[in-house]
Amino acid sequence: MTFEAPHIRVKDLNVYIGHNHILKNISLDIPDKKITSFIGPSGCGKTTLLKTFNRLLDRNKDVKINGQVLVDGEDIYGSQVEVTGMRRKMGLLSQRPFPLPMSIYDNIAYGPRIHGLRKKKELNQSVEHYLRATGLWEEVKGRLNSPATSLSIGQQQRLCLARGLAVEPEIILGDEPTSALDPLSTQRIEELFLQLRDKYTIVLVTHILRQARRVSDYIVFIYMGEIIEFGPTEELLLNPKQKLTQEYVKGYIS
Amino acid sequence: MKRKKIESFFFKSLMILATLMIAGSLVMILWTITAKGIRSLNWDMISKVPEGGFYIGKGGGLLNAIIGSLYITIGSTLLGLLISIPVVLYINIYARKDSSLATVTRFTFDVLFGIPSIVYGAFGFTIMVYFGLRASLLAGIITVTLVIIPILARAMDEVIRRTPEELSDATYSLGATRWETSKVFLRQSLPGIMTAVLLSSGRAIGDAASVLFTAGYTDSIPTSLSQPAATLPLAIFFQLSSPIQEVQNRAYAAALILTVIVLVISLGAKYFSKKLSKNKI
Numbered sequence: 001m002t003f004e005a006p007h008i009r010v011k012d013l014n015v016y017i018g019h020n021h022i023l024k025n026i027s028l029d030i031p032d033k034k035i036t037s038f039i040g041p042s043g044c045g046k047t048t049l050l051k052t053f054n055r056l057l058d059r060n061k062d063v064k065i066n067g068q069v070l071v072d073g074e075d076i077y078g079s080q081v082e083v084t085g086m087r088r089k090m091g092l093l094s095q096r097p098f099p100l101p102m103s104i105y106d107n108i109a110y111g112p113r114i115h116g117l118r119k120k121k122e123l124n125q126s127v128e129h130y131l132r133a134t135g136l137w138e139e140v141k142g143r144l145n146s147p148a149t150s151l152s153i154g155q156q157q158r159l160c161l162a163r164g165l166a167v168e169p170e171i172i173l174g175d176e177p178t179s180a181l182d183p184l185s186t187q188r189i190e191e192l193f194l195q196l197r198d199k200y201t202i203v204l205v206t207h208i209l210r211q212a213r214r215v216s217d218y219i220v221f222i223y224m225g226e227i228i229e230f231g232p233t234e235e236l237l238l239n240p241k242q243k244l245t246q247e248y249v250k251g252y253i254s
Numbered sequence: 255m256k257r258k259k260i261e262s263f264f265f266k267s268l269m270i271l272a273t274l275m276i277a278g279s280l281v282m283i284l285w286t287i288t289a290k291g292i293r294s295l296n297w298d299m300i301s302k303v304p305e306g307g308f309y310i311g312k313g314g315g316l317l318n319a320i321i322g323s324l325y326i327t328i329g330s331t332l333l334g335l336l337i338s339i340p341v342v343l344y345i346n347i348y349a350r351k352d353s354s355l356a357t358v359t360r361f362t363f364d365v366l367f368g369i370p371s372i373v374y375g376a377f378g379f380t381i382m383v384y385f386g387l388r389a390s391l392l393a394g395i396i397t398v399t400l401v402i403i404p405i406l407a408r409a410m411d412e413v414i415r416r417t418p419e420e421l422s423d424a425t426y427s428l429g430a431t432r433w434e435t436s437k438v439f440l441r442q443s444l445p446g447i448m449t450a451v452l453l454s455s456g457r458a459i460g461d462a463a464s465v466l467f468t469a470g471y472t473d474s475i476p477t478s479l480s481q482p483a484a485t486l487p488l489a490i491f492f493q494l495s496s497p498i499q500e501v502q503n504r505a506y507a508a509a510l511i512l513t514v515i516v517l518v519i520s521l522g523a524k525y526f527s528k529k530l531s532k533n534k535i
Contacts, residue, residue, distance in 0.1 A: 054427055059351060060350065061351055061353055087426055087427050088427075092423060092427035096418075098418065111428040163428065
């Protein structure tokens with residue numbers, strides 16, 4: 001599938017780690033302001049693909065990346081790209097929430113601060129705004145100065161989302177962001193994604209088919225480092241065209 | 255069945271015996287220095303400098319050595335941190351993960367760790383002679399710094415390396431630079447860094463061989479970096495080799511003071527790392 005103005009366009013991407021060919025000839029368009037989920041068995045390369053989008057992968061030794069990843073039409077692997085600025089466009093939500101070793105307030109204020117916001121009043125506004133956006137404000141407004149690790153794990157994940165949103169990204173990358181959470185917290189995160197869809201392009205890695213079905217507009221099925229099928233959620237899950245996708249959706253391969 | 259029982263009894267007894275030997279030797283050490291040193295220990299010992307020379311003098315105290323040891327310990331720990339923190343940050347955050355540079359650096363620290371402190375002392379002495387310097391507080395601090403850098407760096411490296419990748423993923427995706435990420439890592443690793451500092455200062459205060467030629471020994475408290483400085487380990491060494499019984503007893507008092515200081519440092523290390531890690535997770 002191709003889109004007219006994709007937010008992220010991947011062209012002939014190949015990733016090698018050591019001698020392993022992890023991603024093979026990936027070409028993919030991620031549509032703007034939609035939720036796209038990557039599904040596939042563990043080790044199929046879906047997280048690796050996600051991490052090529054904000055160049056978190058190339059910090060590792062022995063990683064070789066060929067091909068292009070265009071964000072807003074600009075190749076992020078180009079030699080002119082300023083990596084830190086580019087990364088700022090993409091909020092990341094990892095499998096386990098990992099709050100920064102500081103207070104709840106400082107976790108949210110960290111991003112705006114490193115990008116030069118110093119005024120106390122604006123920082124306060126920003127912190128409140130993003131805590132409200134993730135539904136945390138009412139729960140934490142009385143203890144903004146306590147350490148972020150004092151929150152429950154579900155709250156921590158929403159804090160991490162708020163922290164990411166505070167640097168005003170355009171894209172949210174979620175690497176199985178609910179895998180460490182209880183069902184109720186999972187539901188809250190999923191609801192948040194659905195709310196955020198109007199403003200952000202969201203890319204999710206998930207191994208839970210039901211979750212992919214609940215939240216995503218499009219699904220990409222990846223198997224052994226290759227994209228097998230890409231299509232609108234209902235179509236891909238109910239009428240998969242490829243045999244592998246059929247088998248995966250029915251639960252024969254996992 | 256019976257054979258297994260005998261076997262298990264045998265090894266259990268062996269383990270208990272070994273544990274008792276270790277615990278016993280600690281008790282013996284504490285007992286010996288306390289029994290021999292307590293009579294010479296008085297307020298003068300920790301509040302006055304020696305009278306009549308450290309080798310034969312029976313009067314005065316060890317204030318010169320206590321102060322000298324503290325100067326050297328604090329000075330070398332600060333200097334050591336100043337050098338090892340950038341190295342550790344570089345190999346963990348700036349260089350690629352598990353790059354060959356990091357491997358070589360870690361190996362170097364391991365080798366440096368294994369070099370006996372008398373060798374560092376001799377090395378420091380050679381350099382002093384080359385530059386025509388006398389034994390001084392500064393030379394002592396520099397030499398002891400060399401001794402503790404591998405300890406500091408290895409301990410901090412271990413802590414920072416164990417910090418989950420999610421933390422740097424988080425800061426980088428917020429658009430943080432490596433330096434900004436480094437600061438967050440230091441904050442996250444604070445309890446471990448604290449332990450490293452106290453561990454290495456325990457070593458710094460107790461080391462005799464490295465300061466023997468470099469810091470020298472004196473009966474007075476140093477007032478500048480270029481003056482020689484006395485240290486507690488050397489106070490023990492010199493007084494114990496004195497032919498006079500009273501002076502020998504003073505060596506045990508010095509040992510007692512040194513042990514108490516080291517004990518306070520390691521208990522402090524435990525306390526702080528517990529307290530700091532509580533705040534963290």
